[in-house]
Amino acid sequence: EIMMTQSPATLSVSPGERATLSCRASQSVSSSLAWYQQKPGQAPRLLIYGASTRATGIPARFSGSGSGTEFTLTISSLQSEDSAVYYCQQHNVWPRTFGQGTRVEIK
Amino acid sequence: EVQLVESGGGLVHPGGSLRLSCAASGFTFSNYVMNWVRQAPGRGLKWVSTISSGGGNTFYVDSVKGRFTVSRDNSKNTLYLQMNSLRAEDTAVYYCAKVIGYYGSGTYSEAFDLWGQGTMVTVS
Numbered sequence: 001e002i003m004m005t006q007s008p009a010t011l012s013v014s015p016g017e018r019a020t021l022s023c024r025a026s027q028s029v030s031s032s033l034a035w036y037q038q039k040p041g042q043a044p045r046l047l048i049y050g051a052s053t054r055a056t057g058i059p060a061r062f063s064g065s066g067s068g069t070e071f072t073l074t075i076s077s078l079q080s081e082d083s084a085v086y087y088c089q090q091h092n093v094w095p096r097t098f099g100q101g102t103r104v105e106i107k
Numbered sequence: 108e109v110q111l112v113e114s115g116g117g118l119v120h121p122g123g124s125l126r127l128s129c130a131a132s133g134f135t136f137s138n139y140v141m142n143w144v145r146q147a148p149g150r151g152l153k154w155v156s157t158i159s160s161g162g163g164n165t166f167y168v169d170s171v172k173g174r175f176t177v178s179r180d181n182s183k184n185t186l187y188l189q190m191n192s193l194r195a196e197d198t199a200v201y202y203c204a205k206v207i208g209y210y211g212s213g214t215y216s217e218a219f220d221l222w223g224q225g226t227m228v229t230v231s
Contacts, residue, residue: 032216032217034216034218034219036152036219038152043202043222043223043224043225044144044152044202044219044222045222046207046218046219046220049207049216049218049220050214050216050218055218055220056220085151087151087152089152089154089218089219091216091217091218094166095154095166095167095168095169096142096154096157096217097154098151098152098153098154099151100151101151101152
């Protein structure tokens with residue numbers, strides 16, 4: 001099983017500042033990496049797939065990068081509505097695995 | 108409207124059974140691989156199961172193998188999860204999710220681009 005490790009566990013960022021979230025895979029997942037945003041009481045929402053492609057309707061301030069085992073989600077200018085938990089997920093091999101999540105708080 | 112709507116959750120005793128349903132609308136259900144993902148209270152997301160578009164191939168996380176069965180009825184645009192021998196650790200919100208599938212100039216992705224609202228299963 002591929003372990004997905006996200007860091008930090010919690011990130012506190014001021015509005016308008018940059019937020020950088022990391023995701024590391026225990027072995028290569030190529031570019032089969034997705035990022036999801038989940039707000040309290042809601043289902044997850046796809047942000048990024050293929051490690052760097054924004055999903056439909058996702059604002060340009062969200063960007064993804066990386067391949068292999070190291071991935072990054074960047075929120076270039078944090079907005080209040082970006083307060084949420086963010087998960088990475090690999091869909092390269094079975095079983096599919098998610099990271100434990102990074103909580104982004106607005107400072 | 109493109110959506111997934113889960114149903115069938117509830118309270119069940121340990122060792123009991125439950126069948127979840129996920130009704131799809133607004134897209135050609137039979138073209139897409141479908142998934143179940145669960146989230147225990149206050150915890151993160153955990154993939155549970157995947158079924159191919161035609162239903163011929165299924166995949167499960169080890170902790171549910173032999174107890175859960177995923178299936179689909181493409182004529183009814185519905186995904187199912189039959190859960191038997193339920194345990195307390197199966198308590199979670201269960202989401203169904205659709206994969207992106209083919210996009211652009213033939214690229215394929217199994218990222219989950221459409222999720223239902225979830226249905227709560229409590230084993231106690």
